[in-house]
Structures are given as structure tokens and as C-alpha cells.
Amino acid sequence: MASAPAAPPSPAPVPAPRSSRGRSTLYRGTEGMWSWVLHRITGVGLFLFLLVHVLDTAMVRVSPEVYNDVIGTYKTPIMGVMEAGLVAAVIFHAFNGIRIILVDFLAKGPRYQRVMFWVVIGLTVVLMAGFLPRHLGNVFGGGH
Amino acid sequence: MTKLDATDLPAPRARRTTALRGGANTELIAWLFMRISGVILLVLVFGHLFVNLMVGDGVHAIDFAFVGGKWSEPFWQVWDLLMLWLAMIHGTNGVRTIINDYAERTGTRLVLKSLLYLAFVVTVVMGTLVIFTFDPCPPGSPADLLPSFCAA
Numbered sequence A: 001m002a003s004a005p006a007a008p009p010s011p012a013p014v015p016a017p018r019s020s021r022g023r024s025t026l027y028r029g030t031e032g033m034w035s036w037v038l039h040r041i042t043g044v045g046l047f048l049f050l051l052v053h054v055l056d057t058a059m060v061r062v063s064p065e066v067y068n069d070v071i072g073t074y075k076t077p078i079m080g081v082m083e084a085g086l087v088a089a090v091i092f093h094a095f096n097g098i099r100i101i102l103v104d105f106l107a108k109g110p111r112y113q114r115v116m117f118w119v120v121i122g123l124t125v126v127l128m129a130g131f132l133p134r135h136l137g138n139v140f141g142g143g144h
Numbered sequence B: 001m002t003k004l005d006a007t008d009l010p011a012p013r014a015r016r017t018t019a020l021r022g023g024a025n026t027e028l029i030a031w032l033f034m035r036i037s038g039v040i041l042l043v044l045v046f047g048h049l050f051v052n053l054m055v056g057d058g059v060h061a062i063d064f065a066f067v068g069g070k071w072s073e074p075f076w077q078v079w080d081l082l083m084l085w086l087a088m089i090h091g092t093n094g095v096r097t098i099i100n101d102y103a104e105r106t107g108t109r110l111v112l113k114s115l116l117y118l119a120f121v122v123t124v125v126m127g128t129l130v131i132f133t134f135d136p137c138p139p140g141s142p143a144d145l146l147p148s149f150c151a152a
Ligand code: HEM
Pocket: A036, A039, A040, A042, A043, A044, A046, A047, A050, A090, A093, A094, A095, A096, A097, A098, A100, A101, B031, B034, B035, B037, B038, B039, B041, B042, B043, B045, B087, B088, B090, B091, B092, B093, B094, B095, B097, B098
């Protein structure tokens, strides 16, 4: 029985580089990029709020009545929810800022940047879990 | 093998980058400042939020009497002054970086940065004056809006 000549070994399929992760670069779409995007957006948001917040606080120099009126708008439900967003923004920005500093200064910082991003998210969630019931209770639960 | 050194390469966009940012030394100081101020701000801002939003009735407790009570203590005056200055310098420098990143035309950068620095000066001067010229017991105001120590 004549056997067919052995077929040349077919080359093992070579995966496209990093195709298993479905990424075209090491950076785009990864934790590294999103931490940068979030840091930038929260930074600008906090800065703009800070300008408004110094102005509303300056109303204490006008009169107690005017200050109380202006600050009263912070106690409405819509503002209460926006405040919660601002608090989440500072918490993320602050912890991610520490992450950036550790990446810059620790020899092993860059190696752990991805883990540290998830630690930042975790800490933000934990602090917000402590803050939200208290704050939303104050905003929606009456008082005034 | 011929040795290449960086000076053989034409500087890309040399004309633009000269106007873009401060010198190497200025940028190093700015970079360091962002990190040092960031660590201090974490303490100042978290303390501020905790005392104003978590303790007692949170936002509901904030009114003229509450602010008057805090700023009658030098401790909170210094706390808030430091927070104001550090956050404003940190934020202004951060936004300056972002303007440098996205505003490509010299004119656009000039306009945006002028507005930024104007906002910086106005906010810092106003905030500083408010902290130090504040009167917790303004004459002629109804006593129930004032801190309790005004009655004494
Ligand atoms: C609470 C503690 C804070 C920490 C630990 C922190 C930390 C940092 C760090 C490390 C950077 C990176 C600088 C760089 O990449 O060279 C940064 C950028 C920035 N921060 Fe903060 N920060 C804090 C609070 C604030 C506040 C209150 C504001 C607003 C007034 C703010 C606005 C910004 C802005 C606009 C940037 C630039 C973002 C960018 O270039 O993409 N930060 N911060």
C-alpha cells in the first residue's frame, strides 16, 4: 500500500501580536489610559467647581441672609446628587494622584500601575459607600 | 559604525515648542509642586469634606453661623487659606498643562491662559480677603442667623 507522501508540517497559526487581548497598542483602551482620562476630567471639573465655590462662600461678606440663600441651593436634591458626583471625583482624583506619585517615585511603581488603578477604584467605592448614605440621608431625609 | 547624537536631528516643530512652555527648570518645579501639593491637598480636602459633610447634619448644618463658628478659630482660617492657595495653584497649573496639550494656535493659547490667570488672581485675592476680613457678628443682623457667641 502506497502511502501518501507526508504532508509538510503546516505552520502553527501565529497569533497576531497581542490579539488575545484585542488591543492594538499597549496603552490604548487599558487601565493606564482610562486613569489618565479620568484624572484629567476630574481635575478640570474640580477646578471649575472650586472657582464657583470660592465665590459662593464669599457671600458671607455680603450678609448672613444672602449667604444662607445661596448655600440653600446646595441643599436641594439635584444639587445634592451633583455634590455626590463631586465628592466621588475628588476621592478618585486624590487616590489616583497618589498612584501617579508612586508610579513616578517607586522603582516597582510602573509594574504595579494596573493593580494600583483597581485599588484606587476600590478605595473610591468604599469611601463613597460610607459617604452616600449619610449625605443622601441629609439631602433627601429632611432636616429642614 | 557612525555615531549619531541628538544634535544631528532637526528639532521637530522647534518654532512652536519655544513658545509653548516654561524652561526645563520651571517645568521641573511645576512637576514637583503638583506632587507635593497633591499629598497635602489630600489631607486638607478630605478633612474639609469630613467636617462639613459627614459630621452632624452634613450639608444641612452649613449656614452663616456654621462658617462664622469655624473662621473664628485661627486653626480653620489657616486650614482654609492653605487649601485655597494650594488647590488654586495646583488646579491652575494642571489646566495650564491641558491648554498646552490641546490649544495648538498661539493666539488660542494666549487667550485661554490669560483667562486662566485672571481667574486665578481674582479667586485667590477674593478668597484670601474673605477669610481675613470676615466678621462673624455683623452689626444689625438678626441674632438667630449668627453664631451663638455673638450674643455674649
Ligand atoms: C486631593 C488631593 C489631590 C491630589 C493627591 C492630586 C494629585 C495630582 C497629581 C499627582 C497630578 C498629576 C500631575 C502630573 O501629571 O504632572 C494632578 C493633576 C491635576 N490636578 Fe490634582 N490632585 C489633588 C487635588 C486637586 C484639586 C482639588 C484640583 C482642582 C482644583 C486638581 C486639579 C488637577 C488638574 C487640573 C490636573 C491636571 C490633569 C492633567 O494634566 O491631566 N487636583 N493632581
